[in-house]
Amino acid sequence: PSPEVDRRTLIRRASFDLLGLPPAPEEVIEFVKDASPDAYEKLIDRLLASPRYGERWGRHWLDVARYGDTKGYAFMQERKYPFSYTYRDYVIGAFNKDLPYDRFIVEQLAADRLPLGEDKTPLAAMGFLTTGRKFNNHLDDMDDQIDVVGRGLLAMTVACARCHDHKYDAIPTEDYYSLYGVFDSSQQPAELPLIGETKQSQEYQAFEKELAAKEKEMTDFDAKVHATLVEKTRKQPADYLTRALFEENELQVFKALAFLSDNAKDLRRKLIDRWRDYLKQNAKPENAALGLWWELAALPAEGFEEKAATVVAKWQGMPDGSGAGQCNPRVKASFAADALKIKPDIARIYGKVLAEAHDEWLKAGGNDEAFGKLPEDARQLAQIIAGKDSPTNVPMADIQQFFSRDERQKRNEIKRKGESFQANSPVAPPRAMVLNDTPTPHEPRVLIRGNPGRPGKQVPRQFLLVVAGEERSPFKEGNSGRLDLANSIISAENPLTRRVIANRMWMHHFGEPLVTTPSDFGIRSDPPSHPALLDYLASSLLDSGWSLKSLHRKLLLSSTYRQSSVDRPDCRAVDPENRLLGRMNRRRLELEATRHMLLAAADRLDTQMGGRPVDLTAANYSRRRAVYGFIDRQDLPGMFRVFDIASPDQSAARRTRTTVPQQALFLMNSPFVVDQSRALAARSDVAGLSDPSARITRLYEILFSRQPLPDEVEIGRQFIEAAGNAVVDSSVRLSPWEQYCQLLLLTNEGMYID
Secondary structure: OOEEOHHHHHHHHHHHHHHHOOHHHHHHHHHHHHOOHHHHHHHHHHHHOOOOHHHHHHHHHHHHOOOOOOOOOOOOOOEEOOOOOHHHHHHHHHHOOOHHHHHHHHHHHHHHHHHOOOOOOOOOHHHHHHHHOOOOHHHHHHHHHHHHHHHHHHHHOOOHHHHOOOOOOOOHHHHHHHHHHHHHEOOOOOOOOOOOOOOOHHHHHHHHHHHHHHHHHHHHHHHHHHHHHHHHHHHHHHHHHHHHOOOHHHHHHHHHHOOOOOHHOOOHHHHHHHHHHHHHHHHOOOOOOHHHHHHHHHOOOOHHHHHHHHHHHHHHHHOOOOOOEEEOHHHHHHHOOOOOOOHHHHHOOOOOHHHHHHHHHHHHHOOOOOHHOOHHHHHHHHHHOOOOOOOOOOOOOHHHHHHHHHHHHHHHHHHHHHHHHHHHHOOOOOOOOOEEEEEOOOOOOHHHHHEEEEEEEEEOOOHHHHHOOOOOOOOOOOOOHHHHHHHOOOOOOHHHHHHHHHHHHHHHHHHOOOOOOOOOOOOOOOOOOHHHHHHHHHHHHHHHHOHHHHHHHHHOOOOOOOOOOOOOOHHHHOOOEEEEEEEEOOOOOOOHHHHHHHHHHHHOOOOOOOOOOOOOOOOOHHHHHHHHHHOOOOOOOHHHOOOOOOOOOOOOOOOOOOOOOHHHHHHOHHHHHHHHHHHHHHHHHHOOOOHHHHHHHHHHHHOOOOOOOHHHHHHHHHHHHHHHEEEEOOOEEHHHHHHHHHHHHHOOHHHEEE
16 A cells, blocks of 8 residues: 555545535644544544535536436427426435435435425435436437436446347346336326425516416316317227227238228327227126127137127127126127128227217216116116226326327427426426326336337336346336335345445545446446455445445545555556555546636635526626536537536436646636636735745645645746736736736646545
8 A cells, every 4th residue: 555645635635525625724734733533534524514515426426317407409398497406406415414325216216105294305306317308209218217227326227128138238128118117107297396485475476377377278288188089089999999909010900991980190009008908807708798809809810700600699699788698788789780700890890889889978968977877788888988997088197198299299388388487487486306106007018129119028017137036026116116116226135226326436536436337337347346345335335324424434534545646656567557556546626626626716616505507607607616507408518518527418427537628728718717816816815915935835725735845936936027917818917926826726736636
């Protein structure tokens, strides 16, 4: 091991690591002079207790969660998320109060399924699933959710199994669609829940009135589409029954069928699925109305006419009525009057009988009481086409799943107006971007080659086989199973979750992770450099009650963390990448910490917490921490890209690290940097010093947490004496001391953590 680093370097290292900020000169002096044996432990505890800790480590998590404040390319929709900031604020708060990591995960996946009591703020946690990029395609949206859960929490590339079994890891495509069923059985509610108090005022009352009008427009549209869909579906039972009679690969039989009333494109796929499910559950020998369907549908297409005649003759001999071995009189009469020649004739005849019963029900009133006014034989059939459990009785809450493309576009336009109004209103109260379970669960099928037009084997909603083992059981809690999924992820029997977060925390503290691919622990990744260490850290997390702050302490109090970062040729010869940790890694500050360093040096950092995002790049720039900056997926500012911010389009394993001229040019020419140079030179504890040497010394203490060497003081004095007014651009001139401050801000020592 390398020697322990000096105290000035150690406090600067720990402060940037935990807070993303440099220590104040007074804090450095206090730590250096503290002779108590637990001085370093007290420092770490103080840093972990700072509210700045949550802002620093919350930003690390937002990279994993692919957080953004816009949807990306949002056709016919409002681009901004009105309430994405509530998830960001939740994450910061969770880190600050050291919310146990297992609870942190559960709330992000299934806070809506937890007994929260009166405090509903944890609902904001579900932004983990809902603040990602939107693809204008429900299948791709769910794929994004599966990916962020798989790579972000388990370091498993589950999304690679969407079209085929994973080529390398033990993830069959069936497991992908098991998780697909979880998220397909979840939906955002029409109205997001409030999670904060509202301030009553004239402005807020006007806001509520306008918002209510926009929400009513959307609910009225949903109700109109719902009524139209139900009415239209009940008028074409033969069409749906024909498709329900066959599997998807047999649908070519429809081309020559004249009795189909509409083009197949007009039928809703989910309604066909509802008819199939209904018939599987109800078409049984003891069902007087559907018993004949049950036996006829099982006949093969080859030799159908002859075999069907035998079946019909058998049922013609059964008594009328209801119950086992009986046949509905209307069904019996219809099949007696109309011969079956091909298999689709089953659906044609049943469709006609059901349509007639539907007409009688409408004439009787078309409501629940109307069923009681019908004779028994008509009532049996009317219940199939219009009863409570009828496949045509689509729940209002599920109506969006049955929208046509045109209906979806119209609804999106109405929704966009409401979202734009909330996104741009300063009085809109905070809401949580939650998911709720759908009223009826979706029983997923494997989509062959990922094609929704080729459904295959039905699979249960359950956890991954490679983690849960052969004894796994289907999810049972709720209609989606999200809470079961969350509990499977945090199970003590699943070591992946703890290893993944321990590896990420090690990466942010030491510059390099133990597993070099933090979001992929598959067999194609390099094994951990220290497997026993990774398991030890993961076990320690479990032993501490999933406390992340406890793991921070374990890492930062270690002798490995306190090593010097000075290069050692003997170690470099055998371990050039320092994988064996013979010294500490020197690390460059990221975008956020660089910006914070500049603002803190100028004593201009705004420490206000929470709230709506701010524009960090506007001419009248904000002085708030960068974690509160507005993240626009479609128009990510050039400054963000130049300094390697994580892409908000997908879960980021780690940030890229580039060294390009634009970074130096920004620090030399940006009006933001120029302003901080001026403010730094004008600080009272700098400008108030008349002695140039004392002023230079103070600048080194502020920026580098150390005192300058004699040569550095002399170089600074010579620069001040020789410097004139340097032109930064056509309208900005700097004094010699301002030039000198900017020069110090440009140095590698300011931009790196030793």
